[in-house]
Amino acid sequence: MGLDVSVVIPTYNTGEYLQACIDSLLTQSLPTDRYELIFVDDGSTDETPQRLDRLAAEAPNVRVFHEPASGWPGRPRNVGIDAARGEFVYFCDHDDRLGEEALERLVGYARRCGSDIVIGKMVGHGRGVPGALFRANVERATLWDTPLMTSLTPHKLFRREFLNRHGLRYPEGKRRLEDHVFVIAAYFAADTISVLADYGCYHHARRSDRGNAAAQLFAPADYYRYMRESLDIIEHNLPPGPQRDAVLERPFQHEMVRKLARKRNLTDPRRRDEFVTEIQRVMLERFPPEFSRRFGLLTRHRADALRAGDVDEILRLYDVESQLRAVATTELRWQGEHWTLDFEAELVNGHATRFGFQPDPAVDECSHGVVDVLLVSAKRGEEWPQPVTASAELVPIDGRPELRRLVMRGQATIDVRTAAVGAALTPGRWQVLLRLEALGTTVETKLAPPPAAVRSPVIAGPVPMVAVPVRSKRGGGSLAFDLRRVNPRLVRRLLARPVRRLQLRGQRLTAVLDAAMTADARRLRLQATLQHDGAVVTTVPVTVSGSDGRAQLRGRLPADG
Secondary structure (H helix, E strand, O other), rough: OOOOEEEEEEEHHHHHHHHHHHHHHHHOOOOOOEEEEEEEEEOOOOOOOHHHHHHHHOOOEEEEEOOOOOEEEEEEEEHHHHHHOEEEEEEEOOEEOOOOOHHHHHHHHHHOOOEEEEEEEEEEEEOOOOHHHOOOEEEEOOOOOOHHHHHHOOOOOEEEEHHHHOOOOOOOOOOOOOHHHHHHHHHHHOOEEEEEEEEEEEEEOOOOOOOOOHHOOOHHHHHHHHHHHHHHHHHHHHHHHHHHHHHHHHHHHHHHHHHHHOHHHOOHHHHHHHHHHHHHHHHHHHHHHHHHHHHHHHHHHHHHHHHHHHHHHHHHHHHHHHOEEEEEEEEEEEOOOEEEEEEEEEOOOOOOOOOOOOOOOOHHHHOEEEEEEEEEEEOOOOOEEEEEEEEEEEEEOOOOEEEEEEEEEEEEEOOOOEEEEOOOOOEEEEEEEEEEEEEEEEEEEEOOOOHHHHHHOEEOOOOEEEEEEEEOOOOOOOOEEEEEOOOHHHHHHOOOOOOOOOOEOEEEEEEEEEEOOOOOOOOOEEEEEEEOOEEEEEEEEEEEEEEEEEEEEEEOOOHHH
16 A cells, blocks of 8 residues: 655754654654655755754654755755655645644545645644635635635645646745745646645644744845736636636735735835835736725725825825724523624724724625634634624714714624534633624624623533633633533532532432533433431432433432432
8 A cells, every 4th residue: 555645844944843843743643654754954054954864764754855955945845746655745844733633634535525635724823824714624615616815835735646747846946935836826727626624734833933934024026026927827727807806816915915014014114115116016017906996995095005106105004904903792692502692893993983984885895894703722723713694784973974884793603512613622711702804904802701691501512511601811801611521520510509409309319400401412420429417328320411401410319228
């Protein structure tokens, strides 16, 4: 049997950050005889080459290649592709890590879907990841119905035969956006692209020394010269029309307009002016003025300012956006099998006043409004979007009839049994965040803590977990869910506060607990110890099961009890 997957890891002067990557790769759930690790060192001058050679001598599934310094990951990745022996190739950066089951899940999913490319869920640790892409598993994704263009980094699974058949390789040399060119070309060549969203496959980390390649400053002229290569691929594969425009939204917004929404690109006047000049050139070459109408208010205005070369307006828009935050009023309630979170959210400025604007009659501003309700684990770095139904409305501002504010209203369903894109949440503390995308900006806010009326525990799921809405200290007193596996100590706490006093009728022992219980929760079989004046009278086998949504304890005393 051949190898399932070859993992290609370019390295260069990685230092202490390499160990976390190595540990995650060596402890995969996939058997070690079914995958190989190909480290390609790009002329490191520290101890990395020797460290890798020692690793290869100890681990039979590790291979190491030493290359002259090329200055960027493209050449090492190509060496890795050429050396790979697996059915699939996966690319991992030397300062990131994989989830323990990542390779096994990715390979299994690719085979089940017949995929040329699988994009596994990314987890950000101090770095942004494309959250909208991972709202659901998608077996057959396209560039038109799935936000694939939000993920242009190389951290994906590729069928090796697919790469070789189409001659897909990375541009080499010290340059930017080599991964964009490779990934966009692969998207257009692939027959089947799949998204695996229900497991954290790739952990994308920001280094404390800010040594990530993406964090290095770059010359704007070079950056946009390389960006034009991506635009060329899109334009070559798609004729003018709605599909091309949809694919071009990502480079227009992220690689161009949002570059001038970042402080580090605005602080140095010379660098700022270089950005404005280069972006303006690309806009005039490739994008008609009406293209910006595809976006929300601030993006449109910033794009128009860039097209005109209006630096003062760009700076003003940065000041406006940097003060915006989201506010939300919410109500949480238990509805028998899950929690429902009702919300109303909108943007406010730095003075906590409602953010008003004059609508453009040619743009449907409400269509750009999106709300995500997220369960976030600070410990694990994971975030899981919850099912949301929402609508947007433009509401007049009192005393200013020409101005409107955009208000989002809706509901989120929170079910700990399926909250991780159909899978159960893992135990731990999960903070609830609301992410509001509106008017060309995206902001997050914590939610008010739960009222006492909904803080009762819930026993949920076939493998029972106890979930409790709590006031999170880490979140500054905001809404969170505490999720724990059922254990004797936890059960004792539930039994210590029954809604009704313990009842004994004949030999039957019953009590209704201060806890809800879902219909699919497995019965808990326990031993109850009965005491009188501090002395143990007897032990009774009892069960905890659901009745009309409440958890109820039942037992029977022994005949001689």
